[in-house]
Amino acid sequence: MIKVGICGVAGRMGQRISHLTLEAGNLDLGGGVEFAGHPAIGKDIGEVIGVSPLGVQVVDSVEAIVGDVDVVVAFTAPPEPTAVAANIAGRAGVPMVIGTTGLSAEQVEAMTHDLKAVACVFAPNFSVGVTVLTQLVEEAARILGGDYDVEIVEAHHRFKTDAPSGTAYALAQAAARGLERDLQAVGIYGRYGDTGARTHDEIGVHAVRAGDIVGEHTVVFGGIGETIELVHRAQSRDTFASGVIRAIPFAVAAEPGMYDMRDVLGLR
Numbered sequence: 001m002i003k004v005g006i007c008g009v010a011g012r013m014g015q016r017i018s019h020l021t022l023e024a025g026n027l028d029l030g031g032g033v034e035f036a037g038h039p040a041i042g043k044d045i046g047e048v049i050g051v052s053p054l055g056v057q058v059v060d061s062v063e064a065i066v067g068d069v070d071v072v073v074a075f076t077a078p079p080e081p082t083a084v085a086a087n088i089a090g091r092a093g094v095p096m097v098i099g100t101t102g103l104s105a106e107q108v109e110a111m112t113h114d115l116k117a118v119a120c121v122f123a124p125n126f127s128v129g130v131t132v133l134t135q136l137v138e139e140a141a142r143i144l145g146g147d148y149d150v151e152i153v154e155a156h157h158r159f160k161t162d163a164p165s166g167t168a169y170a171l172a173q174a175a176a177r178g179l180e181r182d183l184q185a186v187g188i189y190g191r192y193g194d195t196g197a198r199t200h201d202e203i204g205v206h207a208v209r210a211g212d213i214v215g216e217h218t219v220v221f222g223g224i225g226e227t228i229e230l231v232h233r234a235q236s237r238d239t240f241a242s243g244v245i246r247a248i249p250f251a252v253a254a255e256p257g258m259y260d261m262r263d264v265l266g267l268r
């Protein structure tokens with residue numbers, strides 16, 4: 001049995017990953033972390049997620065669980081606690097699975113450094129469908145070429161605090177790879193006012209926030225006389241959580257290094 005610790009255990013994703021961990025035959029919940037002062041601290045994880053007591057209490061630091069678990073899964077908002085978790089897990093030699101989005105490039109660089117001695121699966125979207133979509137976008141961009149305008153529209157629930165979504169950014173990167181463009185130079189995030197005509201190379205990314213939308217991503221390739229759209233809609237968080245359940249044994253078995261869902265699914 002692989003013992004799983006979850007940082008952000010009382011959150012929307014933390015709770016679904018906890019449920020699927022308990023349902024998976026090869027995994028067990030070994031620890032849960034929330035911020036100091038969170039109402040779940042000191043409570044049994046089972047009580048927090050609405051199942052029978054598990055005999056494991058929610059604690060306020062990753063330091064307190066790394067000795068008891070084989071892997072630390074982090075889905076936190078804000079993102080900073082995930083960077084702290086990576087530092088602690090890296091020092092303790094415990095692999096990680098990270099789904100937190102909104103980390104700065106500097107934070108990702110620091111995490112990569114902190115985790116260099118362990119395996120880590122780090123993906124902005126753990127859904128199998130989005131992983132396949134990302135491959136398709138890169139391929140479509142390569143085949144269609146530079147004369148098709150690429151625009152990405154993402155929609156999420158009203159509580160999401162970062163924009164664009166990590167997935168939209170990853171899709172934009174995939175399109176940029178396919179077109180051999182530098183996203184840093186050509187990415188446009190939203191438009192307003194007298195923007196002038198669209199430049200040839202830009203890749204536009206736009207964010208909608210409304211209601212309880214779990215996650216929708218549309219990649220538009222606009223040509224002359226035709227438009228191609230590739231769309232993914234997540235109907236439930238379990239699409240992400242079940243991808244995490246696949247990533248956990250991968251992270252525990254893998255050689256040290258940073259991986260994403262394409263590695264977990266054997267797509268490269």
Ligand code: NAD
Binds near residue numbers: 038123124
């Ligand atoms: P949420 O707000 O429901 O949950 C986040 C949890 O983190 C909360 O319970 C919060 O209390 C906890 N937290 C805050 N500070 C903490 C600390 N110091 N230590 C431990 N826990 C702490 O958010 P969510 O919808 O579960 O999303 C969490 C993150 O995962 C976001 O960045 C979101 O974008 C990302 N996400 C990624 C995927 C994916 O597939 N990669 C899917 C969904 C969401």
